[in-house]
Amino acid sequence: MAAREYGQYCGVTQALELVGERWALLIVRDLLVGPRRYGELAAGLPRIPSNILAARLKELQAAGVIRRAPRSRIVIYELTPYGRELEPVVLALGAWGFKAMGDPREEQIITPDSMTITLRTAFRSQVAAALPATAYAAHVGPTDLLVRVDGPALSVTRGDGPADLAFATGQDIHRLISGDLAPERAIATGVVEVLRGPADLLDRFASTFHLAA
Amino acid sequence: MAAREYGQYCGVTQALELVGERWALLIVRDLLVGPRRYGELAAGLPRIPSNILAARLKELQAAGVIRRAPRSRIVIYELTPYGRELEPVVLALGAWGFKAMGDPREEQIITPDSMTITLRTAFRSQVAAALPATAYAAHVGPTDLLVRVDGPALSVTRGDGPADLAFATGQDIHRLISGDLAPERAIATGVVEVLRGPADLLDRFASTFHLAA
DNA sequence: CCGCATCCAAGCGGATACTG
DNA sequence: CAGTATCCGCTTGGATGCGG
Numbered sequence: 001m002a003a004r005e006y007g008q009y010c011g012v013t014q015a016l017e018l019v020g021e022r023w024a025l026l027i028v029r030d031l032l033v034g035p036r037r038y039g040e041l042a043a044g045l046p047r048i049p050s051n052i053l054a055a056r057l058k059e060l061q062a063a064g065v066i067r068r069a070p071r072s073r074i075v076i077y078e079l080t081p082y083g084r085e086l087e088p089v090v091l092a093l094g095a096w097g098f099k100a101m102g103d104p105r106e107e108q109i110i111t112p113d114s115m116t117i118t119l120r121t122a123f124r125s126q127v128a129a130a131l132p133a134t135a136y137a138a139h140v141g142p143t144d145l146l147v148r149v150d151g152p153a154l155s156v157t158r159g160d161g162p163a164d165l166a167f168a169t170g171q172d173i174h175r176l177i178s179g180d181l182a183p184e185r186a187i188a189t190g191v192v193e194v195l196r197g198p199a200d201l202l203d204r205f206a207s208t209f210h211l212a213a
Numbered sequence: 214m215a216a217r218e219y220g221q222y223c224g225v226t227q228a229l230e231l232v233g234e235r236w237a238l239l240i241v242r243d244l245l246v247g248p249r250r251y252g253e254l255a256a257g258l259p260r261i262p263s264n265i266l267a268a269r270l271k272e273l274q275a276a277g278v279i280r281r282a283p284r285s286r287i288v289i290y291e292l293t294p295y296g297r298e299l300e301p302v303v304l305a306l307g308a309w310g311f312k313a314m315g316d317p318r319e320e321q322i323i324t325p326d327s328m329t330i331t332l333r334t335a336f337r338s339q340v341a342a343a344l345p346a347t348a349y350a351a352h353v354g355p356t357d358l359l360v361r362v363d364g365p366a367l368s369v370t371r372g373d374g375p376a377d378l379a380f381a382t383g384q385d386i387h388r389l390i391s392g393d394l395a396p397e398r399a400i401a402t403g404v405v406e407v408l409r410g411p412a413d414l415l416d417r418f419a420s421t422f423h424l425a426a
Numbered sequence: 427c428c429g430c431a432t433c434c435a436a437g438c439g440g441a442t443a444c445t446g
Numbered sequence: 447c448a449g450t451a452t453c454c455g456c457t458t459g460g461a462t463g464c465g466g
Contacts, residue, residue, distance in 0.1 A: 003436085003437090003458090003459070003460095004437095004438090004458085004459090005260075006239065006258075006260060007259065007260045007320055007321060007322060008321060008322055008323070008324065008327055009314065009317045009318075009321035009322065009323050009327075009384050009387070010307070010310075010323065010324075010327035010328075010330070010331060011306070011307035011308065011309070011310035011311035011312075011314060011330075011331060011334060011424075012238065012239065012242050012303060012306050012307040012310055012327070012330060013239065013310070013327070014310035014311070014313050014314050015306040015307065015309050015310025015313070016238060016239070016306070016310070017310075018310065018313060020233075020235070020238075021438095022233070022438095022439075023439095025225065025229060025233075026219065026225065026226065026229070029225050037447085037448085038447075038448050038449070039447060039448070042448095045219075046220070047218075047219060047220045047440095048440090049439070049440045049441065049442090050441095050442095050448090050449070050450085051439085051440080051441095051449085051450075051451080051452095052438095052439065052440075053449090054448085054449055054450075055438095055439095057449095063313075064313070074447090074448095075447090075448070075449095082312070082313075085309055085312075086309060088305045088309075089302065089305045089306050089309055090225060092301045092302045092305050093224070093225050093228040093229070093302050094223070094224035094225040094228065095224060096224070096228050096298055096299060096301075096302055097223075097224035097225055097226070097227035097228025097229070097230075097231065098224035098227070099224075099295070099298075100227050100228070100231060100276075100277075100295075101222065101224060101227045104222045105222075107220055108220060108221060108222035109220060109221055109222065110221070110222050110223065111221065111223075114221055114222075114223035114225070114226070115223075117223070117224075117225060118223060118224060121224060171222050174222070211224075216439095216440075216456095217439085217440090217456095217457095234457095235457090235458075250428080250429090251428065251429050251430075252427085252428060252429075255428095255429095260459090261459090262458070262459050262460060262461090263429085263430070263431090263460090263461095264430080264431070264432080264458090264459085264460090265457090265458065265459075266429095266430090267429075267430050267431080268457095270429095270430095287428090288428085288429070
């Protein structure tokens with residue numbers, strides 16, 4: 001038996017042998033947002049060494065979690081259907097870890113893909129279903145996301161665009177989602193800057209995206 | 214910043230920094246079944262080096278995931294309330310990994326705690342609620358488990374005891390739960406040996422515990 | 427025994443440089 | 447751009463020691 005195997009016949013150990021290595025689930029996290037090129041993955045995970053990224057991509061392919069997109073001229077990595085089934089795992093991990101997040105440290109960055117997953121984790125479908133369809137242009141640090149909520153459905157895409165509310169903020173968006181910081185106070189203290197649209201739509205945003213700390 | 218940190222302000226990375234190290238989630242898995250002593254954890258994870266187990270226990274304590282049980286003469290490790298909130302993560306991982314489990318290899322063991330978590334993962338509460346309360350004495354290899362299903366509630370304890378159905382089997386229980394092997398065939402081929410009680414209760418067992426492969 | 431601590435070898439993870 | 451190659455340090459794995 002390979003020295004690094006857990007040696008148990010159990011779903012949890014099997015899962016950890018496929019995606020339990022360092023960085024593996026973060027690659028999956030980003031691919032849950034969409035197919036990505038090698039360089040895009042590297043950009044979304046600035047601290048991963050290139051040889052490790054290359055090794056993980058090979059391992060995840062061998063495990064049937066990801067594949068190189070077929071009939072594409074360039075190399076693009078995407079999740080297989082089985083890999084996509086990791087979404088509940090990643091979201092559950094994200095929800096759990098969210099509660100342990102303290103104040104952000106200077107060197108902790110927010111990438112477009114990680115922010116997208118955070119929003120998916122915090123999205124309260126039930127609440128949203130009872131609210132009017134709304135589009136938010138969220139500028140979180142250097143990251144621009146277009147967040148469209150339509151009934152119980154959520155779509156997050158990169159870039160700017162038409163929105164009912166456009167706002168700019170930083171890592172403190174965590175405090176908004178956790179409920180630690182009320183929307184009005186966030187605006188009053190300048191933590192969130194409303195760029196376009198009625199400021200009270202930030203209340204709706206905070207109701208739609210919420211994860212208790 | 215510590216070299217091994219991911220450097221992102223994100224719930225998933227935070228979670229992986231707390232419980233993403235090798236062996237950590239397996240310790241959590243076993244503690245989800247109940248408080249355990251150091252030696253019990255070591256017995257349930259035969260391939261973990263003792264220094265690694267000791268290191269993980271310290272890290273998990275520092276992370277607020279586990280604690281040494283208070284007002285206990287002996288040292289017992291248990292999950293904190295926050296640690297118990299990892300149950301959805303472990304069950305989701307187990308459900309995902311279950312589908313990738315091939316045929317068992319000789320050296321892959323089934324421990325009482327891993328089997329308990331597998332049963333919790335595969336438990337179909339909805340189905341069970343519509344069935345009469347049933348107790349199963351399941352002997353999986355050398356592991357004896359008493360499985361009590363009462364409406365939507367499931368309880369799994371170690372050891373033998375009074376049961377409506379007692380059966381013995383091995384790692385092939387996986388094929389029973391996945392639906393790969395019909396209960397009747399399992400009995401006919403000797404994969405499952407009914408020790409006490411009506412054999413058709415094995416159908417009920419297979420309906421109650423099911424995870425598609 | 428139980429709950430670790432120590433020591434050592436093997437190999438993986440990480441930074442950097444390099445190539446097609 | 448999409449990876450390889452190389453080197454080093456540290457973690458892991460495994461054996462052993464050791465105090466309570």
